[in-house]
Amino acid sequence: MTQKLKLPxxxxxxxxxxxYKQMWLIRFFEEKVDEFFAKxxxxxxTHLSVGQEASAVGSIAVLExxxxxxxxxxxxxxxxxxxxxxxxxxxxxxxRTTGYCKGKGGSMxxxxxxxxxxxxxGIVGGGFAIAAGAALTSQMKRAGYVVLCFxxxxxxxxxSFHEAINLASIWKLPVVFICExxxxxxxxxxxxxxxxxxxxxxAASYGIPGKVVDGNDVFDVMNGVNEAxxxxxxxEGPSIVEAKTYxxxxxxxxxxxxxxxxxEEKEWLLRDPIKLMxxxxxxxxxxxxxxxxxxxxDAKKEIEESVEFAKNSPEPTLDALMEDIYA
Amino acid sequence: MRELTYLEAVREAxxxxxxxxxxxxxxxxDIGVYGGAFGVTRGMIEEFGPERIRNTPISEAxxxxxxxxxxxxxxxxILELQFSDxxxxxxxxxxxxxxxxxxxxGGKGKVPMVLRTPAxxxxxxxxxxxxxxxxxxxxxxxxxxxxxxxxxxxKGLLKAAIDDDNPVIFYxxxxxxxxxxxxxxxxxxxxxxxxxxxxxxxxxxxxxxxFMVHKSLEAxxxxxxxxxxxxxxxxxxxxxxxxxxxxxxxKKTGRLVVVHEAVKRGGFGGEIASLIAESEAFDYLxxxxxxxxxKAVPIPYNPELEKAAVxxxxxxxxxxxETLNRL
Numbered sequence: 001m002t003q004k005l006k007l008p009x010x011x012x013x014x015x016x017x018x019x020y021k022q023m024w025l026i027r028f029f030e031e032k033v034d035e036f037f038a039k040x041x042x043x044x045x046t047h048l049s050v051g052q053e054a055s056a057v058g059s060i061a062v063l064e065x066x067x068x069x070x071x072x073x074x075x076x077x078x079x080x081x082x083x084x085x086x087x088x089x090x091x092x093x094x095x096r097t098t099g100y101c102k103g104k105g106g107s108m109x110x111x112x113x114x115x116x117x118x119x120x121x122g123i124v125g126g127g128f129a130i131a132a133g134a135a136l137t138s139q140m141k142r143a144g145y146v147v148l149c150f151x152x153x154x155x156x157x158x159x160s161f162h163e164a165i166n167l168a169s170i171w172k173l174p175v176v177f178i179c180e181x182x183x184x185x186x187x188x189x190x191x192x193x194x195x196x197x198x199x200x201x202x203a204a205s206y207g208i209p210g211k212v213v214d215g216n217d218v219f220d221v222m223n224g225v226n227e228a229x230x231x232x233x234x235x236e237g238p239s240i241v242e243a244k245t246y247x248x249x250x251x252x253x254x255x256x257x258x259x260x261x262x263x264e265e266k267e268w269l270l271r272d273p274i275k276l277m278x279x280x281x282x283x284x285x286x287x288x289x290x291x292x293x294x295x296x297x298d299a300k301k302e303i304e305e306s307v308e309f310a311k312n313s314p315e316p317t318l319d320a321l322m323e324d325i326y327a
Numbered sequence: 328m329r330e331l332t333y334l335e336a337v338r339e340a341x342x343x344x345x346x347x348x349x350x351x352x353x354x355x356x357d358i359g360v361y362g363g364a365f366g367v368t369r370g371m372i373e374e375f376g377p378e379r380i381r382n383t384p385i386s387e388a389x390x391x392x393x394x395x396x397x398x399x400x401x402x403x404x405i406l407e408l409q410f411s412d413x414x415x416x417x418x419x420x421x422x423x424x425x426x427x428x429x430x431x432x433g434g435k436g437k438v439p440m441v442l443r444t445p446a447x448x449x450x451x452x453x454x455x456x457x458x459x460x461x462x463x464x465x466x467x468x469x470x471x472x473x474x475x476x477x478x479x480x481x482k483g484l485l486k487a488a489i490d491d492d493n494p495v496i497f498y499x500x501x502x503x504x505x506x507x508x509x510x511x512x513x514x515x516x517x518x519x520x521x522x523x524x525x526x527x528x529x530x531x532x533x534x535x536x537x538f539m540v541h542k543s544l545e546a547x548x549x550x551x552x553x554x555x556x557x558x559x560x561x562x563x564x565x566x567x568x569x570x571x572x573x574x575x576x577x578k579k580t581g582r583l584v585v586v587h588e589a590v591k592r593g594g595f596g597g598e599i600a601s602l603i604a605e606s607e608a609f610d611y612l613x614x615x616x617x618x619x620x621x622k623a624v625p626i627p628y629n630p631e632l633e634k635a636a637v638x639x640x641x642x643x644x645x646x647x648x649e650t651l652n653r654l
Contacts, residue, residue, distance in 0.1 A: 068400070070396075099433070100432075100433065101431060101432050101433035101435075102433035102434065103433075104430060104431065104433050105431040105432060105433060109431040109432065111428075111431075111432045111435065111436065112435075113399065113432065113435050113436040114435070118396070118399060118400070118436075119428065119431075119432060119436075121424075122423075123419060123423050123424070126392075126419065126420075126423065126424060128389075128392065129388065129389045129390075129391070129392020129393050129395070129396060129420065130392050130393075130395050130396035130399065130420075130424065131396060132389065132392070132393045132396060133392060133393035133394060133395055133396020133397035133398070133399070133400070133404075134396040134397070134399065134400045135396075136393055136396070136397050136402070137396070137397045137400040137401055137402050138400075140352070140378065140397075140402065141401065141402075159388055160388050160389065160392065160419075163384075163386035163388045163389030164386075164388075164389045164392060164393070166384060166386065166389070167383065167384060167386055167389045167390070167393060170384065323434065324429055324430050324433060324434030325429070325430050325468050325469055326429070326469070326471075326492075326493050327429055327437040327438075327439070327492035327493050
C-alpha cells in the first residue's frame with residue numbers, strides 16, 4: 001500500500017489494535033467452537049464466519065455506542081464486534097446459566113439487547129423487518145441511533161428483503177443493510193441463485209444507494225459502511241452495502257463442502273482478512289509484526305479463559321425450563 | 328349509559344391509549360384517510376397524524392416484523408392486519424420472532440405489541456377472507472390470544488392487550504363490529520385470562536367464542552321457552568384461558584357444549600373439551616361433551632352455503648337438547 005490509509009473520522013488510529021484483536025477473538029472463538037463440536041463437547045449446531053471477520057469488525061467499528069445491530073445465524077462475529085464478552089458467548093454455547101441467553105438460546109440466538117445487539121436470528125431474512133422496526137423507534141423517539149442489519153447473499157432472495165427495504169426506503173429509516181456475500185447460501189452458489197453480479201444493485205429498485213466493498217479488507221468495509229451510516233444518521237434513509245467475502249468453513253457443522261473446490265478455497269485464503277489487516281497496518285507503520293503477534297496471543301488467551309469460564313459455569317436447573325416465556 | 332358499537336369501542340380504546348402514551352402507535356394497510364378496511368381507524372389520522380397512524384405498503388411480512396422491532400426497542404405498536412387470513416404472511420414474525428424472542432434471549436427483551444385483525448365468515452368474502460385461525464396462534468407459547476364478542480369487552484380487553492408486555496393477537500369478528508352494548512366513556516381494563524358468564528343457567532354449559540357467543544345467547548333464549556336454562560360462558564381470551572370458570576359451571580350443570588366458528592377439526596374447542604375431561608368436573612358430567620365447529624371446508628361464496636359451513640342457532644339448540652336427551 002502506497003497511499004496513506006484512509007480512516008473514517010470516528011475511527012482513531014489508536015483503536016486499530018483493538019479492532020485487530022477483535023478479528024482474532026472472532027477467529028479463535030469460532031475455531032474453538034468448531035473443535036468442540038467435532039469432539040462432541042457441545043451439542044446442536046453452529047454456523048461459523050471464519051474468513052468473514054472483516055465485514056463484522058469493519059462495519060461495527062464505525063458505530064456509536066447507542067447504535068444497534070441485528071445479526072444472522074452466522075452471528076458470532078457481529079456479537080463480539082458489538083461488545084459481547086466471549087465468556088458470556090462461550091457459556092451460552094455450553095448451555096450454561098452464565099450464557100447470554102441463560103443457556104436457552106444457543107449459537108443462533110445470542111442477543112444483548114441492552115448493548116444494542118437485537119439478536120442473531122435462526123430464520124434467514126428474519127432480521128430485515130426487525131431492523132426496520134428498531135430504526136422506526138429511533139426515528140419516532142428522535143433517538144438518533146442507526147441500526148445495522150446484517151444479512152447473507154441467501155437472505156437477499158427472501159420476500160422479507162423486498163418488503164422491509166421498500167418500507168425502510170419510503171419512511172427514510174436510519175438503517176443500513178449489510179450484505180455479507182460469502183458466495184454460498186448453504187450449498188447454493190450465489191452465481192446459480194442470483195442472476196446479477198452485485199446484490200447491491202438491487203438497491204436501485206428502492207431508490208437508495210447500493211455499494212460494493214471488499215469484504216476481506218476491514219478498511220474498505222469501514223469506509224463504505226461509514227458513508228451509509230452517516231447518510232442514515234442525517235435522516236437521508238437506508239442503504240445497502242455489499243461486502244464480498246468468503247465463508248472458509250462449511251455452512252454448519254456437518255458440511256463436506258462437495259459443492260466447491262479446494263482450489264477455490266485456497267485462492268480466497270490468500271486474501272484472508274486478518275492477514276490482510278496485519279499487512280496493511282505493518283506497512284502503514286501502525287504496529288509491528290511483534291505487536292501483531294502479541295495481540296494474537298492475547299486474543300488466544302482470552303478465548304482459552306472463556307472456555308474455562310464456560311466449563312465452570314452452572315447448568316440451568318429444570319425450573320428454568322418454564323421461565324421467561326412471558327414478560 | 329352510552330351505547331357504542333364494537334367497532335367504535337375498538338377505536339376508542341386505541342385513541343384513549345394513544346392520548347395517554349406516546350409510545351403507542353398504529354400501523355397497517357389503508358388505515359389513514361381511508362380508515363382501514365372496516366373503518367376501525369376512521370378519523371384517527373386526523374387526531375394523531377400520519378406519524379402515529381402509519382399507512383403502510385401492502386407488506387404484511389414487513390409490517391409485522393417492523394412492529395416486532397419497534398416493540399423490542401421501546402415502542403408499543405398496534406398492528407392492524409386487514410384480514411386475519413393474512414396471518415399466513417405475517418406468521419414468521421409472530422411465531423418465530425415475536426413469540427420466541429424473550430425466551431430465546433433468556434428473559435432479556437420484551438415485545439409489547441398487539442396485532443388486531445378481523446376474522447370470521449358471514450360477509451360473502453369467501454375462502455381467503457373469512458377464516459377463523461385462532462387455534463394456530465393459541466398453539467404457540469409466547470403469544471396471547473384474545474377474542475372479544477361484545478363492544479364492552481372489546482374496549483376493556485384491548486386496553487389490557489396494549490398495556491401487556493407480550494405479543495397479543497386480538498381477533499375482531501366482522502359480524503361483531505356492528506353489535507352494540509353499553510360502554511363506559513372512561514378507559515377501563517378487563518384482565519386477560521378472565522372468562523365472562525354471559526347468561527346464568529343450571530342445565531347445560533355452553534362455552535362459545537366471538538360471534539358464536541351471540542348465536543349461543545339466541546339459542547339460549549329459544550331454549551328458555553322450553554324450560555331449558557343454559558349457562559353461556561365466553562372465555563374472551565384463549566391464552567391465557569380461564570378454565571376455572573368453565574370447570575365450576577360444568578360442576579353445576581353436568582353438561583358441556585363448546586361452540587366456535589373455526590373448523591372443528593383441530594379447533595380450540597378440542598382443547599377446552601380435553602381440559603374439562605381432565606379436570607375435577609369430569610365426575611360431574613351427565614352426558615358426553617359436545618363440540619360444534621365449522622365444517623372442514625374452505626368458506627364458500629354462496630350465502631346459503633356460507634351459512635351452512637359454520638354452526639347456526641338451530642344447531643346449537645339441537646346439540647343442547649342432545650346432551651339432555653330431549654330430542
